[in-house]
Amino acid sequence: MTDSLTNARAGDDRPLQDPARGHSSATLSEASGLAVALCPEIRSLWAGARLCGPAFTVQGAGGDNLALHHAVLQAPPGSVLVADLGGARFGHWGEILTVAAQHRGIAGLLIDGGVRDTSETEALGFPVFSRNNSILGTRKHFRGVFGRPVQVGGITVRPGDLVVGDVDGVVALPQADAERILDRADTRVAQENELMKQLREGHSTLDLYDFEAAGR
Numbered sequence: 364m365t366d367s368l369t370n371a372r373a374g375d376d377r378p379l380q381d382p383a384r385g386h387s388s389a390t391l392s393e394a395s396g397l398a399v400a401l402c403p404e405i406r407s408l409w410a411g412a413r414l415c416g417p418a419f420t421v422q423g424a425g426g427d428n429l430a431l432h433h434a435v436l437q438a439p440p441g442s443v444l445v446a447d448l449g450g451a452r453f454g455h456w457g458e459i460l461t462v463a464a465q466h467r468g469i470a471g472l473l474i475d476g477g478v479r480d481t482s483e484t485e486a487l488g489f490p491v492f493s494r495n496n497s498i499l500g501t502r503k504h505f506r507g508v509f510g511r512p513v514q515v516g517g518i519t520v521r522p523g524d525l526v527v528g529d530v531d532g533v534v535a536l537p538q539a540d541a542e543r544i545l546d547r548a549d550t551r552v553a554q555e556n557e558l559m560k561q562l563r564e565g566h567s568t569l570d571l572y573d574f575e576a577a578g579r
């Protein structure tokens with residue numbers, strides 16, 4: 364799945380289907396000027412995963428994964444499940460739920476809590492970003508609450524926010540600001556590509572950023 368995605372830095376071959384135009388989490392964070400970055404403890408389950416899509420929010424209960432079984436049936440295709448499990452150290456998600464989610468076209472999972480079946484999830488190519496991994500199985504009692512703001516990785520994520528995760532971490536862009544942020548990210552990448560061209564021609568970062576002129 365991720366093989367078809369290209370970072371915006373690579374230029375013109377950006378895939379049109381990427382809702383974030385191929386931009387990295389760090390570029391989007393810088394371009395936003397907002398507190399959109401989740402805490403760095405929320406990490407990709409496997410190297411090379413890219414998570415991208417509008418949030419479908421899930422409020423669960425730590426140590427209970429019934430809400431995730433229901434969420435897989437409620438989330439629209441292309442959406443990212445964004446689940447608050449209170450950071451609980453349980454295997455709330457694994458291979459079975461991954462196969463169920465892929466069958467329904469769900470783009471990935473962002474969960475403030477634990478997951479398991481890491482090797483199998485990687486082999487399936489399903490992007491999962493979580494706070495921890497845990498072997499421990501869960502109860503199946505709480506059906507969950509969907510479509511309400513949730514707290515994940517220290518920030519509030521609302522339904523429809525654009526979630527982007529990669530090796531650096533995860534950002535959640537407010538839906539109303541997403542187009543503006545993506546346009547600013549396009550500009551930023553073009554400017555940085557020009558800076559890197561000049562570095563390869565022998566300029567220094569001190570020179571290009573005018574640090575010397577400012578006496579720094």
Ligand SMILES: O=C([O-])CC(=O)C(=O)O
Nearest residue numbers: 454455456457458459460
């Ligand atoms: O079903 C569960 O409890 C979580 C899991 O291991 C899976 O989805 O494979």
Ligand SMILES: [Mg+2]
Nearest residue numbers: 457458459480
């Ligand atoms: Mg399992």
